[in-house]
Amino acid sequence: MTEWLGVFFILFGMFFFVFGVLGLIRFPDVYMRIHASGKVSILGIVGVLIGAAFLLPDATPKVIMLIIFLVITQPAASHAVASAAYRSGVEMHNAIRDDLKGNVPVHDWRVDELIDEIKESP
């Protein structure tokens, strides 16, 4: 019985792994891709870990520690990626409204490189 539960949870995690990484290559935009990769980093890995706890009962304390750590840190990492994308000047795909425009300092690296090239050219 516990073996079947372990297999079920591993397949549950693998479902989110496969479709999350599929979204990582199919969505057109960083902000949409974060929606898919957030599924990978929480639901996929936690599903595989719960399945591992069912299949290998010795590992349960480490699995619980790892799940608590991941649930705390991975949303913060996804949010940091989104914030870095906006502040480094990545544009939204087909956006009709942008409430952050003008309120957040945007640091466009491509513009900086162009300015450096202009300064260096005689």
Added chain:
Amino acid sequence: MTEIVIQGSLLILVGLLVVCAWRVIVGPSPADRLQGVDTSTSVLLGIIVLLSLIQGNSNLLDVALALAAFGFVGTVAIARYLSEGRMF
């Protein structure tokens, strides 16, 4: 049955790692590459957990914990570097 599921999952996860590497290579902006590295860290965690299941002991889960910690620190540090131009 369980062996087949675990080894098939391992094979699929290695394929997904190749897809994440494709995103790191192709991605037009630095934020895309950062996101590919972040996702490949999650896929590597899954690979380590399945390897510890195949070996039958839980020693490799310590490696998974260390990889989760360092992956989080690395992602946040590079994101801060991209957004503000400095890390610390």
